Amino acid sequence: xxxxxxxxxxxxxPSDELIVSRTDLHGNITYANETFAxxxxxxxxxxxxxxxxxxxxxxxxxxxxxxxxxxLKQEQMWKGYVKNLRKDGGYYWVYAEISGVYxxxxxxxxxxxxxxxxxETKIKMQREYDEKCEKxxxxxxxxxxxxxxxxxxxxxxxxxxxCLGDTIMNDILSDSLF
Numbered sequence: 001x002x003x004x005x006x007x008x009x010x011x012x013x014p015s016d017e018l019i020v021s022r023t024d025l026h027g028n029i030t031y032a033n034e035t036f037a038x039x040x041x042x043x044x045x046x047x048x049x050x051x052x053x054x055x056x057x058x059x060x061x062x063x064x065x066x067x068x069x070x071x072l073k074q075e076q077m078w079k080g081y082v083k084n085l086r087k088d089g090g091y092y093w094v095y096a097e098i099s100g101v102y103x104x105x106x107x108x109x110x111x112x113x114x115x116x117x118x119x120e121t122k123i124k125m126q127r128e129y130d131e132k133c134e135k136x137x138x139x140x141x142x143x144x145x146x147x148x149x150x151x152x153x154x155x156x157x158x159x160x161x162x163c164l165g166d167t168i169m170n171d172i173l174s175d176s177l178f
């Protein structure tokens with residue numbers, strides 16, 4: 001039996017960048033800064049009007065978002081770590097702060113500020129979220145972290161070949177996992 005690998009490439013949020021977005025009360029994006037567009041792989045006009053969960057990664061436990069919405073409904077700021085999905089199927093990690101925007105005491109929209117996080121935190125949160133998904137939702141998967149030189153080899157081959165077949169990927173990975 002041959003194992004097939006699926007590779008998801010992480011986009012790193014630059015340390016000097018802040019991702020900013022706003023949504024209406026239904027969660028549809030009303031504002032996205034250039035950094036959000038660039039990191040998520042979308043154009044700004046592709047984001048505006050779309051539900052913010054367009055970037056929700058399937059690795060994120062549903063309970064995280066239930067807690068987020070409960071916190072916002074209590075008129076409090078939610079803070080936490082989020083793995084987001086890029087348009088190309090890749091991903092990026094952020095620390096997010098989400099809160100309501102009020103005018104004359106009335107909630108009119110939500111704003112989200114997101115910043116980069118450390119590698120150790122990403123690994124810790126991936127493990128924590130994997131455990132939550134398995135416990136709460138009965139779904140599990142294996143995440144394997146590759147050494148940077150292996151990632152470089154794979155990226156180089158991908159550029160040269162335009163895509164990787166399962167055979168090439170399996171050959172590269174079979175000797176490279178740690």
